[in-house]
Amino acid sequence: MSGTVLPARAGRSAPPALVIAALVWITMILLIAVFADQLRPFGITALDLKARLLPPLGFGGTAQHLLGTDELGRDVLSRLIVSIRISLVIAFGATAIAAVLGTTLGFLAAHFRGWVEQVVLMLIDFQASMPFLILALAVLAFFGNSLPLFVTLMGLYGWERHARIARGLAIAANAQGYAAAIRQLGARPSRIYLRHVLPNIAATLIVAATLSFPEVVLLESGLSFLGLGVQPPMTSLGNMVGYGREYLTRAPWILLAPSAVIVLTTLCVSLLGDWLRDRLDPTLS
């Protein structure tokens, strides 16, 4: 693997090979998500009972089902393509909601202090002390399941980390240094927080977001596995892993294909986030 060694210092002009690879993979995944309906060779519910548990091409399978079929003879490749779309919508949507919600609450706490800060801190403690899976189970059991609700619920996962980071760093910036200097110039709070504090703490927030992205994917997988996430006949990466588990010994491809996509995508998001963090910081060159 000599060709993919990350350089010690990312150059300002050309990103390292590994980052380019990550960028290509994520672009590909995004394109697959957008054009899922055009790309899938079969419908995700199209049964072919004569070709059940068919292995992938090259392992005794046929060119008709490149990644084989599952226990009902449904094409794994088609299901994988549609799963990518659903899981990406959930993971990116939820991470974005968590980052925006958390950062906003963190800034509000840092700006107003006093009782506003106490309320936000109480919410953070509540969120951190409550097992999120139980909370998610309760919400889904009461309100039923729909994709928008599911994405919003996942968005509540991990916001407290962003809130803590944003609050702590904003308080530090306000107490001494650039934020105090900008306030002294007569700037409105919106300018202080959006133009100065946010870019300065973006590096930390991006890293937090790239950490919570894989966790949301895994959480979605876990909930789908428990039957509370994405409901059949709809499919998602976690859903496929969950149901494929029963055929792990006889037909491992059902589970391995979505697992590989989860691993590669989360790894690429982390790599890209790390590079972006360095890239956004002008003091590192």
Added chain:
Amino acid sequence: MIPLLSLDGVSRIYRQRRGLLGRGVPLRAVDDISLSVAPGLTLGVVGESGCGKSTTGRLALGLETPDSGRVTFRGAVMPPPDGAEWRSQRRHLQLVPQDPLGALDRRLTVAAQIAEPLLIHGIGNRGEREDRLAALLNDVGLRADQAARYPHELSGGQRQRAVLARALATSPALLVCDEPVSALDVSIQAQVINMLTDLQAARGIAMIFISHDLKVVRQVSHEVAVMYLGRVVEQGDPDAIFADPLHPYARALVSAIPVPGPRRLPRIVLSGDPPNPADRPAGCAFHPRCSLATAQCRVEEPGLIARADGRRVACHRADELARASA
């Protein structure tokens, strides 16, 4: 002359907690201070660390609200911080901080930050702002290519120039310089000080110059206030104070200025502990370290009394000392 800014009997008290469950101890950072700055002139504020110099500067800028007394700018009491009126008043009152790297946003170029006050206060259109930026850079002696860099890519002196240009952007009437050169080495100090005094002469800006460096204060000030433990102990014309200080603390400070050749006054080395503002001694706050302290000094706090030459001194023995040195 009508003062531009005046502080009348201003105090600022912080509550300092001791230990986890300890009760708050009042810390009188600034205690009943009255000062004023005339348009275009410089008031120097000197004193050791923790004597309330910086708090005085923050009170003068309106960044903090005094616990008693009042601060008036152009005859009007300072509006409370963070209101709309307070924000729009910022263009007239600017701060030159001690640590320019900390006061600059490291993710924006220096030029963008120098022009920012113009954007904040909506001064000029795009072209006018660019002209103003070029003029400001010229005033403080920064080249355009230096201004296009990020703060960490500049030297300490260049950063101080950048911060100064930002403070001057809105043409303020008063500049509070809080130890503006203490982080620079001596040759750069002189350059920055000369630039400050030139700009002041050209634009008629009033300044409050806070420093513990008496040489610098003497060079820039039209009036000097010596502070000790949150109070002014001697105030007046810098030449008079530096040539013949009356208050024993001012004497000790002045005797510590390095002079070439033989000394006129003997070096006074202060004994005793540095003062703790949360635990003020009774009577004159300086008496534990004063070699001339009498029984009266230990009980009775001296007031700041005006003398015939216009100086004001807070010492029970000022008259004796004046006669002795005359």
